[in-house]
Amino acid sequence: MTVRGPRIHLAAELIAGGEVVLPEGPARHVARVLRLGTGAPLRLFDGNGNEACAVLVEAERKRVVARIESVTEGLGESPLAVHLGQAISKGDRMDYAIQKAVELGVAAITPLYTEHGDVRLKGDREAKKLAHWQAVAASACEQCGRATLPPVHPPMALADWLALRNEALRLVLHPGTPGALERQDTPASAALLIGPEGGLSAAEVANAQAASFDALTLGPRILRTETAPVVALALLQDRFGDF
Known part of the structure; x- marks a missing residue:
């Protein structure tokens, strides 16, 4: 597919030959920010692995319509499906972790409530934050070229997340025995657990290890909660994925 247009x-x-009306956000970006007019090319992706070349056929302030010229299967998905369990952090740290995880090929993300985490979301606040995180993931896909949008699942307690894990490789970021990545086989799936700024409690680490998580050490320096997934995912992609 020729790389052209936003x-x-x-x-x-x-659907090739069909027309789509762009939602308010993308329409405003195309018509008011980029100031594209009729005939301008676009690239669209549906989040389910499909990508399309399209052209604007209507570009008004309140209505933007694109005609799809061709549809192809998207690229950019890693052979290693990593489910990231990320302790919820304050401010833009969580946004950064989600954005970079998507760029590094993560397959799914679950925000986690942990013992030392200081963020607790309820009701409408949780729903709004989840929608925001999903938008961050979509924006990262737009930038990095992925056509499959990894889901950001609703936040859950760490213990509940651990109980659902069945990935072939399970890792928790915590000082442990070196060699957690020195496997002879290549797993198709992995779970990666990242704790909060204050770290996971001893009980949480023990619970993770009881759920077949191996402790992964990333050197002698303590990494921030938003830096740790970047480093760990890069290592996983290099060892078992598509780096």
Whole structure:
């Protein structure tokens, strides 16, 4: 597929020859920020692995319509499906962790409530934060070229997340025995657990190890909670993925 025009996530079926109306956010970006007019090229992806070349056929302030010229299977997915369990952090740290995890090929993300974590979300606040995180993931996909949008699952307690894990390789970032990545086989899936700024409690680490998580050490320096997934995912992609 020829790389041209802005790349936009569109949660709709992409059919060659069909027309799609862009949602308010992307439409405003195309018409008011980029100031593109009729005939301008776009690249669309549906988040389910499909990508399309399209052209604007209507570009008004309140309505932007694109005609899909061709649809192809998207690229950019890693052979290693990593589910990231990320302790929720304050401010833009969580946004950074999600953005970089998507760029590094993560397959799914679950925000986690942990013992030392100082963020607790309830009701509408949790729903709004989840929608925000999903938008961060979509924006990262637009930038990095992925056509499959990894889900950001609703936040859950760490113990509940651990109980659901069945990935072939399970790792918890914690000082432990070196060699957690020195495997002879290549796993198809992995779970990666990242604790909060204050770290995981001894009980949480023990619970993770009881759920078949191996402790992974990333050197002698303590990494911030938003830096740790970047380093760990890069190592996983280099060892078992597509780096």
